[in-house]
Amino acid sequence: MDQIQAMRIFARVVEAGTFTRAADSLQLPKASVTKHVQALEARLRVKLLNRTTRRVTVTADGAAYYDRTVRLLADFDDIEASMGQARSSPRGRLRVDVGSSVARLLIIPRLAQFQERFPDIQIDLGVSDRTVDLIGDNVDCVIRGGELADQSLVARRIGNLEFITVASPAYLARHGTPQHPLDLERGEGLHRSVIYFSPVSGRRYPLDFHKDGEVLELTGPSQLAVNDSNAYVSALQAGQGVGQITTFQAEQPIAEGRLVRVLPEWTQPLLPVYVVYPPNRHLSAKVRAFVDWAAELFAGDRLLQAPAGSS
Structure with a gap:
């Protein structure tokens, strides 16, 4: 048995949580992964993992062995990486x-x-x-x-x-230019926002405005929420509402006239x-x-x- 390979396989099983995911990540047959872990346990004469039909968990001996194994493998990789x-x-x-x-x-x-x-x-x-x-x-x-x-x-x-607040020229032509963040909340001129929501938790992130110690977090009215940053910028360019994007995202659309900065005196934290x-x-x-x-x-x-x- 290749001791180093067996240790790497054991560590991957612990990190992945299942033999199947570990095998996929290592591009090895599941049977090979199982065989290496079993051989390692036999060599050490201790049980490293508790197995169920859905997941593996680490025994107390397995946790201690994993901690030392990770450090040893890192040192081993360092030796190889240090070579010219x-x-x-x-x-x-x-x-x-x-x-x-x-x-x-x-x-x-x-x-x-x-x-x-x-x-x-x-x-x-x-x-x-x-x-x-x-x-x-x-x-x-x-x-x-x-x-x-x-x-x-x-x-x-x-x-x-750095984030800035923007909208498309077409949107501003239809709804007017907001003069204060609260114009978006009050619906002055029928303004609306485009909101970003987390693709994991579903949390909706408000538009965030800071000025001279004043902080405003606004969420609406909004007819559209998006969970991808590229789609978010596209929605703003399509005139869906007012939103906040980074200067990195906004530079080209602003230069090409597809977006306009609004409320420039209000900022967001970096x-x-x-x-x-x-x-x-x-x-x-x-x-x-x-x-x-x-x-x-x-x-x-x-x-x-x-x-x-x-x-």
């Missing part, structure tokens, strides 16, 4: 997940640069505004905005997003952007390569580095 060839030419398949607007406007247009620099890395790019489970879904790293809920993950802050990855993969050469490249992309775009004082 591995560091200069990282290789392997990398699963990355990013939000839809960042993918469309930043990552995909420049992805050829990454592929030219690292030709031996193959990228599986997941594009969605839905929050993914890095461990369970076997994702190597994600780029996401907002404060982190899971403090066990490793995060590197790579930018700040949204921090992080590249996030599981702690047991923080030394992988391929993950490090993508993280550093993503940080370069964000650092090179002024609209993704809004200074703290701008909000």
Whole structure:
């Protein structure tokens, strides 16, 4: 039995929660995954996992073994990554997940640069505004905005997003230009908002207005709520109402006359952007390569580095 491989398989089963998901993520037959874990238990003479028809759970001995195994595997990966060839030419398949607007406007247009620099890395790019489970879904790293809920993950802050309030020229021609955020709430001139809602929880996010210590959170009236950032921008351009998007998203539509900024004296707090990855993969050469490249992309775009004082 390959001890290192068996340890990696055991760790993946713990992280995925089932033998089936672990096998899928490792691209191995389920029978092989089961066989390796059983052989590992026989070698150690302890029961590492409790098995049910739907899920596996870790025994006390399994939890202790997992903690030490993760550290050992990270050290092993560090040894390999520290070698000159591995560091200069990282290789392997990398699963990355990013939000839809960042993918469309930043990552995909420049992805050829990454592929030219690292030709031996193959990228599986997941594009969605839905929050993914890095461990369970076997994702190597994600780029996401907002404060982190899971403090066990490793995060590197790579930018700040500034939001502005916009509407289409056609909408403003029909409804007039709002002079105060409360015009949207009162329905002055039959104004309406386009609201973003979470694709996971369904929570509706209000339009957020800040000025001189005054804070207003407004939700309506709204005939449309959208859970994808690209679709949200499209809805605003189609004249569905007033909404709030980042300056990064708004730059081209405003320059081309498809959107107009309104209520410019009212701002929103900046949204921090992080590249996030599981702690047991923080030394992988391929993950490090993508993280550093993503940080370069964000650092090179002024609209993704809004200074703290701008909000």
